[in-house]
Amino acid sequence: MAFPEDNSQPKLATGCRWGGTEEDRVVLFPEGAIKVTGTGRRILEACDGERTFQDIVNELQANYSASDPGKIRQDIANFLASLQEKRIVDY
Amino acid sequence: MSSQPLALIAEITHRCPLHCVYCSNPLQLTGVKLELATDEWARVFREAAQLGVLHLHLTGGEPLARPDLTELIQAAHTAGLYTNLITSSVGLAEDRLRALVDAGLDHIQVSFQDSHDTAANWIAGAKAHAHKVALAHAIRKHRLAFTVNLVVHRQNLDHLAEMIEFLAGLEPDRMEIAHAQYYGWALANRASLLPTRAQIESAVEIVAAAEKRFAGKIRIDSVIPDYYARYPKACMGGWGRKLMLIDPAGRALPCHAANVIPGLHFDNVRERSLQWLWQESAAFQRFRGEHWMPEPCRSCDRRLEDFGGCRCQAFLLTEDENATDPTCSKAPHRNLIDVALLTANEENDFAQPVAADSFRQLQEKTSALWSYRLNPE
Numbered sequence: 001m002a003f004p005e006d007n008s009q010p011k012l013a014t015g016c017r018w019g020g021t022e023e024d025r026v027v028l029f030p031e032g033a034i035k036v037t038g039t040g041r042r043i044l045e046a047c048d049g050e051r052t053f054q055d056i057v058n059e060l061q062a063n064y065s066a067s068d069p070g071k072i073r074q075d076i077a078n079f080l081a082s083l084q085e086k087r088i089v090d091y
Numbered sequence: 092m093s094s095q096p097l098a099l100i101a102e103i104t105h106r107c108p109l110h111c112v113y114c115s116n117p118l119q120l121t122g123v124k125l126e127l128a129t130d131e132w133a134r135v136f137r138e139a140a141q142l143g144v145l146h147l148h149l150t151g152g153e154p155l156a157r158p159d160l161t162e163l164i165q166a167a168h169t170a171g172l173y174t175n176l177i178t179s180s181v182g183l184a185e186d187r188l189r190a191l192v193d194a195g196l197d198h199i200q201v202s203f204q205d206s207h208d209t210a211a212n213w214i215a216g217a218k219a220h221a222h223k224v225a226l227a228h229a230i231r232k233h234r235l236a237f238t239v240n241l242v243v244h245r246q247n248l249d250h251l252a253e254m255i256e257f258l259a260g261l262e263p264d265r266m267e268i269a270h271a272q273y274y275g276w277a278l279a280n281r282a283s284l285l286p287t288r289a290q291i292e293s294a295v296e297i298v299a300a301a302e303k304r305f306a307g308k309i310r311i312d313s314v315i316p317d318y319y320a321r322y323p324k325a326c327m328g329g330w331g332r333k334l335m336l337i338d339p340a341g342r343a344l345p346c347h348a349a350n351v352i353p354g355l356h357f358d359n360v361r362e363r364s365l366q367w368l369w370q371e372s373a374a375f376q377r378f379r380g381e382h383w384m385p386e387p388c389r390s391c392d393r394r395l396e397d398f399g400g401c402r403c404q405a406f407l408l409t410e411d412e413n414a415t416d417p418t419c420s421k422a423p424h425r426n427l428i429d430v431a432l433l434t435a436n437e438e439n440d441f442a443q444p445v446a447a448d449s450f451r452q453l454q455e456k457t458s459a460l461w462s463y464r465l466n467p468e
Contacts, residue, residue: 002307015198015236015264019145019173026145028173030198030236030265031312033097033145087264087310 001081004053008091010080011049016088029088039064043076047089053080095143096369099172100336100347103132103149103163106156108181110216110450110463111204112280113242113271116152117350120467125340129159131361133166135337138365140170144335147172152339155182161190168195175200177240180226181219188229198236200267201227205247206257210444214246216453216463227261238265243294244284245435246442251294255301259309266309268298270316274348278407280461283442285435291319318428322393323400323416330378330402335369343368345375348403352412378402385413387421 004010012018012027019033020026025041026033036044039060046056057076061069083089105120127135136147147167154160155178167174175198176191183191191199201223205211211220230237239258243251251268258266271277271284286294298313305311317324327334327346336344342357343365349355358372369375377383381394388399399405400416408417409424417424442460447453454463 013236013264014234017173017197019171028145028197030175030200030238033173085307087307 001078001085003077003081004084004091006052006054008053009049009051010047010053010056010089010091012044012047013084013087013090027088029086034088040079043079044083044089047080053077053091096139096335097144097333098146098148098335099135099139099144100148100150100334101132101135102151102336102338102347103127103154103160104156104339105152105467107151107153107179107464107466108156108217109153109179109219110465111202111242112214112216112276112461112463113244113284114276114464115272115274115347116464117275117348118279119350120152120465121339122467126157127337127339127341127360129162129166131341132163133170135341135360135365136163136167136170136172139335140172142365142369145173146175148175148177150177153179153182155180155187161187161194164191164196165194173197178202179215179219180223181217183226185229188226188233192233192235196235198238199230200238200240201230202240202242203254203258204242206250206254207444209446210247213444213446213453213457216450224261227263231262236265237263238267239263240267240269242269242271243286244271245286245290246283246444248286248290248294249441252297252301255297259301259305263309266301266305266311268294268311268313270314272316273318274351274403274407276462276464281431282434283461285318285431286316287436287439288319288432291316317400317404317416317418318432320418321420323397323404323418323422325397326401326404326416329398331369331375332379332398335365335375343372343374345378346401346403348401348407349374351403352406383413385415387423388415391421 016027016029019028026035057073061072064072080089104126154176164174174196176196177200180201204214208220212218239261241254273281302311331345336347337360341360344357355374357374358368384399388394400419402412405414405416406412408427414424415422417427445456447456
């Protein structure tokens with residue numbers, strides 16, 4: 001897996017976009033859709049192509065200050081790398 | 092039962108400039124006079140979005156044969172649907188492509204028949220290959236998801252690695268390696284299309300190597316064809332569970348090939364709402380759930396995974412639409428598949444691609460090998 005760099009600017013990949021309703025948000029891609037909730041949704045909504053990976057990590061670490069910051073960083077990296085492999089996220 | 096379809100497949104026309112020998116369209120094609128009008132499709136798309144449908148797959152025939160395709164995409168996009176165009180690309184020039192993208196097209200899937208010009212045109216029954224290559228380069232100039240689809244079979248699997256290399260050079264986001272499925276014209280041509288076991292085994296290795304090589308760059312999707320698998324495919328994700336197909340004349344079908352099943356009546360979007368068709372129409376209810384299942388499906392642990400396989404294939408091969416799909420290793424009619432495979436594996440005879448000056452001449456030269464898909468009246 002190719003993990004994002006600190007200055008990578010993740011965004012939804014070509015052909016992927018938001019859909020569904022505000023309560024039921026999904027990311028649509030060519031042959032399917034994934035429902036995203038909770039932290040996954042927060043991360044993906046931050047992937048606007050402007051914020052860097054480091055910005056996103058900082059935001060989430062601030063929001064989940066009780067959790068281990070190193071683990072938060074690693075979880076976000078894993079999450080984005082798995083979506084990058086599926087061609088849902090680009091960075 | 093799921094409360095809503097996830098995707099709508101709109102066969103907006105059966106007209107097609109290609110004559111692919113593996114086409115799974117019905118042998119009885121719908122003529123242009125019966126096709127739904129622009130505003131009728133627009134209403135269908137609005138109803139689909141209200142029903143919770145996320146994806147619209149525009150297919151055919153060749154969707155580009157409809158002069159109102161841009162308006163149809165606009166209507167689907169406005170309704171909120173993720174819009175996918177499944178096309179040969181014949182009939183698409185750069186300016187029309189731009190118009191489709193501006194109208195809200197999300198994804199384009201272009202079919203390829205081979206990497207070699209002569210072979211591709213021989214399989215398609217049309218001189219289309221060079222145009223597809225040129226158009227693929229034009230597609231990459233747009234922010235549009237791009238899938239290349241390659242149908243593989245006996246006559247091209249021997250150079251699969253070369254075809255994948257060629258397709259990767261077109262820089263798609265996604266590549267579908269689709270084994271021919273034996274419905275419609277493909278079933279009529281099955282003897283010339285069914286691969287050997289050696290071809291299938293080699294294809295599995297080649298695809299696995301390509302997946303690894305292009306990981307993170309090109310997503311490759313491929314499944315083992317059901318004739319060579321142990322269990323049948325969960326056709327359409329189960330009858331009336333996930334997908335709804337509207338044919339060119341507006342009839343709502345649970346599957347592309349469902350009209351081969353005798354005694355099924357397909358209600359029409361001209362008379363009924365999509366919601367009614369999904370929830371109430373007899374055709375959609377016919378094979379929902381388990382009540383219709385015979386043994387060995389009824390007591391099989393996999394019955395909620397593959398739903399007994401494909402109803403249309405069961406009928407086409409056994410003349411009983413309730414039968415276990417014969418591709419299942421437990422099916423009472425499995426011998427039908429085994430006999431076909433035996434014949435396919437007896438010989439390693441592969442045809443040589445031929446070129447011709449006209450479609451008629453091509454038909455004459457290949458009449459012993461296969462029949463080309465024809466166009467509706």
